[in-house]
Amino acid sequence: MVHQQGLLSVDMLRTLVFLSLFVVLSLSLSSTLSNKVDALSIENHIDALTLEAQHHYAKQVLDSKCLAQPSLDPTELDIELMDKLGTYDIQYDHLAPATPHSLNVSFSFTELNTSAVARYLTPDSRDDTTFYYQRPLGYQRADFQHIDNATGCLQ
Structure with a gap:
């Protein structure tokens, strides 16, 4: 009777090749997925920062009755300006x-x-x-409100 030599080693080789491919593909996929999650986190934080700045501007307009506002101080916003990925800054697109x-x-x-x-x-x-990123300010004033062009304030 002839013994089959190497049958177990062929099965082990197949298993090792399969496991190696699985590990390589898994690491590659997890790295890509991690990068996409980080990018989505950044974009979501920018959206939240924009929304917070829009609310802050609307409150400033209600308090001062002027559409023209001084420069935005990002530290006045109730949101973190730094996280594990980087730092954020936000400003109005104007000069007072x-x-x-x-x-x-x-x-x-x-x-x-x-x-x-x-x-x-x-x-x-x-x-x-x-x-x-440039995002709309999104402030809508009522039609009955009129602006004094000299001051930028509501009459």
Whole structure:
């Protein structure tokens, strides 16, 4: 009777190849998924920051009765301006005493190796490590309100 030599080693080789491919593909997929989740987290934080700034502007207009507002101080907003991925900044798109029309939001990575996450972001413009987004201010005034063009305030 002839013994079958190597049958167990062929099965083990198949198993090792399958497990190796599974590990490589899993790590690749988890890395891609992690980068997409980080990019989505950044975009969601920018949306939340924009919403907070819109509410802040509306409150300032109600308090002062003027559409023209001084520069936005991001520290007045009730939202974090820094997280594990980077720092955020937000400003009005105007120079006082003009009425702002949009918000300029920027995000800067704190780490230099960011290309993996950056490819999933959708900024309006960017430079090396900073991404710029322009979002509408979204303030709607009632039709019966009139603006004094000299002051930018409601009459």
